[in-house]
Amino acid sequence: MWKGVKMKVLVLNCGSSSIKYQLLDMANESVITKGLVERIGLNGSRLKYQVGDAQYVVEQDIAGHSAGIALVLDILCKGPHKVIKSLNEIDVVGHRVTHGGELFKETVKVDAEVIEGIKKCISIAPLHNPANLAGIETCMKLIPKTPQIAVFDTAFHQQMPQKAFMYGLPYDLYKKYGIRRYGFHGTSHRYVTERTAELMGKKAEDLKLVICHLGNGASVTAVKNGHSVDTSMGFTPLDGLIMGTRCGEIDPALVGFIMEHEDMTVKQVMRYLNGQSGVLGLSGISSDFRDVEDEAIKGDERAEMAIDAFAYQVEKFIGSYVMIMDGIDALVFTAGVGENSPYVRNKVCTNLSHWGTKLDKERNEHGDKPRKISTDDSKVAIYIVPTNEELMIARECKRLLGK
Ligand code: ADP
Secondary structure, rough: OOOOOEEEEEEEEEOOOOOEEEEEOOOOOEEEEEEEHHHHOOOOOOOEEOOOOOEEEEOOOOOOOHHHHHHHHHHHHHHOOOOOHHHHOOOOEEEEOOOOOOOOOHHHHHHHHHHHHHHHHHHHHHHHHHHHHHHHHHHHHHEEEEOOEEEOOOHHOOOHHHHOOOOOOOOOHHHHOOOOOOOOOEEEEEEHHHHHHHHHOOOOOOOEEEEEEEEEEEEEEEEOOEEEEEEEEEEOOOOOOOOOOOOOOOHHHHHHHHHHHOOOOHHHHHHHHHOOOOHHHHHHOOHHHHHHHHHHHOOOOOHHHHHHHHHHHHHHHHHHHHHOOOOOOOEEHHHHHHHOOOHHHHHHOOHHHHHHEOOOOHHHHHHOEEEEOOOOOOEEEEEEOOOHHHHHHHHHHHHHHHO
């Protein structure tokens, strides 16, 4: 369905001090080149990129997103490692945009109105949307004839029923500021939904899935008939699971308590909950799950407690999502931890027997990805399905331009 059309898509993911990119050939959905601009506006800025198996680094001052994207475009079409003859070969640029609020329920082609909409969402995503917008505006200047497409991290969750997205706060706050659950990682959850359905030889519309995207940032989503019906992240990506450095869901009264007792301002407490908490804060070792897991296996009690608390929360979300969907066809693990940690998957899957689900020990520990890791007689399938947000964005570009 997706292959066979000649189209080159540049996918851009602009963060506050970084730009990740991939150039994809949609004839066979292959990656022509990919790279990362790091430390934008800081000392030691550089571009790392890959063509085939070869890796290269360009170290130079990169003052802002504009300079970063200009450098990427130059590398793509000039010099010894160029992969295209001219920038005209890029048919479309797909931008990852973090927050589309309630304005964007699907992928859109960028125009003046879309830019205004993304700007409006800055109030609810002050850390992410400005960088995404800088990427879009820079491309519009540097390659004005190339269509720009915005793919929102929140869009996949926009069909959640209202009862799932309302907080128990005065309704006025929803009307005034758009305070509600939005959910994130939508592009990943959508890709994994489609890929899982493909692996099961079924249509996504006929499936009930629980998808565990477990990376530094982590979220669980209930996907029923191809749509997200609930998800663990909320108004911001701080909610839901304990993550690498984020606290996840906590009693809201704690925000005031910590501010008072630790003498913190609003900004400080937000930085604390976003950057010093989670598995890092619990273990006192690292935000990197691999490091914490290694220490837990060696017998460090705090490290084991941190991973246990994380896995327990994943279990709780899975349980509640099976309940609200009135069943489940497959449980799916994706992202850095979900794809690579048999240890975490094993902890998450200890209490599945009441729904006739069994993790296969050997399949959990060894094998290629994607793969099924449940036993043959398990009533519910368990899968590892690597996510691919860039490919999902490129497919969205192709789908939209094909219209
Ligand atoms: P993000 O995109 O949110 O930054 P990733 O999805 O790349 O994160 O996941 C990164 C996390 O995955 C890190 O904490 C890393 O330690 C963890 N991870 C990667 N490989 C393994 C592994 N083999 N075992 C346990 N954790 C792993």
